[in-house]
Amino acid sequence: MGNSKPIGVFDSGVGGSSIWKEIHKLLPFENTIYLADSKNAPYGNKSAEEIIGLSIKNTEALLALDCKMIVVACNTATTNAISVLREKFDIPFIGIEPAIKPAALQTVSKSIGILATKGTLSSALFSKSKEFTRDISVIEIIGEGLVPLIEAGKLESDEMILLLKKHTEAMIAAKVDYVVLGCSHYPYIIPQLKKILPENVKIIDSGEAVAKQTLSILLKNNLLNTEEKTPTLQFYTNAETDTLQFLLKEYSKKISVEKKDF
Secondary structure, X not given: OXXXXXXXXXXXOOOOHHHHHHHHHHOOOXXXXXXXXXXXXXXXXXXXXXXXXXXXXXXXXXXXXXXXXXXXXXXXXXXXXXHHHHHHOOOOEEOOOOOHXXXXXXXXXXXXXXXXXXXXXOOHHHHHXXXXXXXXXXXXXXXXXXXXXXXXXXXXXXXXXXXXXXXXXXXXXXXXXXXXXXXXXXXXXXXXXXXXXXXXXEEEOOHHHHHHHHHHHHHHOOOOOOXXXXXXXXXXXXXXXXXXXXXXHHHOOOEEEEEOOO
């Protein structure tokens, strides 16, 4: 069986490691390979052509490492490139989309906020999700400047707090009761967001939903690893390794983090 082959995960940097954590929590025996394309981060302000090109490059790198399926742990790459990837490569792909539907269904104030990159908010896939928000007010904010700070590990910096205060002003004014995170980097700043947003505001990200979908696709394609032994958890970045090691410090004894050109 090819079931012990790794699950490949890629993102425009370190943020998708928030998705990887949820996948590893749900599927602790799966071998995984994570590619952080930090050299080209952020993807959010690139053209669709550039994003598709980078997504193909990352996919080819993971296929060369014998991955059995690929999780596109980047909202911008999912919304702009996943249909191309599915057409071009004969392997299951899982994408990540902002969790707009649960927020739209659960909001009491009928007002929700979406914090995402420009590349996600302007994509066709994102505009399709608007069918869920017809009767509610949606405050869309481009999280300008957040990804570079997260990539630099500056989660608690004054610069980060000022930026988050600026980005959440319109949401607070509109009395949103849900904030949807539309970028896999953003779960790392949930503690900071909680300090700024009113207490009643719930923050939703896509990590858990992506992990459940990964399990479902593995089962459907008969790809689940049935060997219950310690998995190999490899992380590769084409920039410095410090931020990735910092964000994954609770896994430091189980993972390997290396710099690699891809």
